Amino acid sequence: MKTHITKKWVIEERWDWSKLVTFIPNKNLPVHSWFYFKEGFSRDFVYSMINLLKLKTNCRVLDPFVGSGTTLLTCKEVGIPSVGIDAAPLAVFVSQVKTADYDIQKLKDTAREVFEKKFEKPNLSQVSKFTKKFFSKPSLEDIIFFREEIRKIEDPVIRNFFTLALMNSAMKVSYAYKDGAVLKVVKKHVPPFRRFFKRVVKKMIRDLKKIDLKPCTVEVYLGDARKMHFLEDESFNAVITSPPYLNKIEYTKVYAIEYELFFGDVKVDPVRSYIGLNPKNIIDQFPELNLPEAAKAYFYDMKLVLEEIYRVLKKKGKAVIVVAGGVFPDRIVESDILLADLAERVGFRVDRIIAVNKRVATVKRVIKIGEARESIIILSKT
Numbered sequence: 477m478k479t480h481i482t483k484k485w486v487i488e489e490r491w492d493w494s495k496l497v498t499f500i501p502n503k504n505l506p507v508h509s510w511f512y513f514k515e516g517f518s519r520d521f522v523y524s525m526i527n528l529l530k531l532k533t534n535c536r537v538l539d540p541f542v543g544s545g546t547t548l549l550t551c552k553e554v555g556i557p558s559v560g561i562d563a564a565p566l567a568v569f570v571s572q573v574k575t576a577d578y579d580i581q582k583l584k585d586t587a588r589e590v591f592e593k594k595f596e597k598p599n600l601s602q603v604s605k606f607t608k609k610f611f612s613k614p615s616l617e618d619i620i621f622f623r624e625e626i627r628k629i630e631d632p633v634i635r636n637f638f639t640l641a642l643m644n645s646a647m648k649v650s651y652a653y654k655d656g657a658v659l660k661v662v663k664k665h666v667p668p669f670r671r672f673f674k675r676v677v678k679k680m681i682r683d684l685k686k687i688d689l690k691p692c693t694v695e696v697y698l699g700d701a702r703k704m705h706f707l708e709d710e711s712f713n714a715v716i717t718s719p720p721y722l723n724k725i726e727y728t729k730v731y732a733i734e735y736e737l738f739f740g741d742v743k744v745d746p747v748r749s750y751i752g753l754n755p756k757n758i759i760d761q762f763p764e765l766n767l768p769e770a771a772k773a774y775f776y777d778m779k780l781v782l783e784e785i786y787r788v789l790k791k792k793g794k795a796v797i798v799v800a801g802g803v804f805p806d807r808i809v810e811s812d813i814l815l816a817d818l819a820e821r822v823g824f825r826v827d828r829i830i831a832v833n834k835r836v837a838t839v840k841r842v843i844k845i846g847e848a849r850e851s852i853i854i855l856s857k858t
């Protein structure tokens with residue numbers, strides 16, 4: 477194993493783990509693949525961390541940035557109770573659907589009922605002009621028709637299952653292309669919606685037969701990792717998580733279509749609820765570094781998160797945090813080192829920093845300003 481020594485820290489290098497911290501390995505896994513989440517990490521990563529930390533079924537795991545629920549679903553595969561929190565209602569919804577307990581026969585019966593319904597042209601006047609441009613008219617009519625039928629399902633667990641299937645199918649037949657933080661219209665040939673949606677539902681039901689989930693509790697909450705007041709002190713054995721990356725924050729804008737069509741009544745205020753987006757009223761954690769404003773806000777928020785993680789962990793509890801360096805026009809900010817420093821100030825012992833990816837950062841595409849590392853930080857509450 478290679479190591480790299482900075483002034484204070486030894487950074488291990490495990491470039492062979494680079495894929496593990498991406499969502500890619502989840503793409504072919506039952507249930508894990510129910511929602512493609514570019515910012516997610518993999519089931520295999522969570523498995524490796526569960527093994528590394530020797531977590532058992534009598535432990536309790538927290539993911540304060542739950543995203544698409546990879547930590548929780550993996551814990552459920554192993555039989556470890558878990559709790560997830562996210563500031564985005566879409567993430568909470570996806571994580572809940574992926575980790576719910578299902579009666580497969582009930583799902584099949586509901587599927588039959590839903591697909592037996594005779595199509596009636598819905599009224600599209602409630603759909604915004606913005607959303608309309610991402611769909612052909614027949615696709616959008618089908619989507620709204622099924623949405624209204626699914627809304628009539630009484631059992632919330634079953635209703636949510638079908639809503640996720642519909643949302644995924646809708647996005648697959650849309651002309652939406654998520655280009656970083658921007659949604660673009662890219663016209664393409666799309667399959668007839670009803671047949672496509674039916675296939676997605678069938679596949680999701682098949683997935684539930686393939687995956688081996690244990691009967692353990694999973695709780696998912698809409699909340700803020702900086703203020704987890706509703707979680708008791710010293711109530712978790714481990715945290716396995718990845719916060720939004722510095723200067724690469726996912727904006728809710730790329731999910732504007734999903735929010736409008738399926739979460740019409742929820743309002744999110746990304747500036748107030750997301751890490752590092754509000755530069756007001758912050759305390760600069762590293763005045764000696766003269767960091768860019770965005771980085772100051774990020775590390776201030778992350779200090780609050782680390783304090784909360786420290787509070788809710790039991791003594792000897794462990795925290796695994798995946799982070800990446802921030803690329804700015806004039807420099808790379810080494811998030812792993814700065815977060816390790818903050819963690820120590822909060823009271824943690826920094827056990828390991830493991831670099832798993834590095835990306836050459838350039839300005840104007842040619843001038844190299846350095847390498848941004850993606851790393852796993854492992855902390856202990858001593």
Ligand SMILES: C[S@@+](CC[C@H](N)C(=O)[O-])C[C@H]1O[C@@H](n2cnc3c(N)ncnc32)[C@H](O)[C@@H]1O
Binds near residue numbers: 516699718
């Ligand atoms: C990198 S993603 C986590 C991905 C996750 N590990 C997975 O595998 O799907 C970061 C998540 O943090 C959420 N987030 C951002 N600010 C937050 C906050 N203040 N509190 C809780 N969650 C937040 C985002 O909505 C996003 O889902």
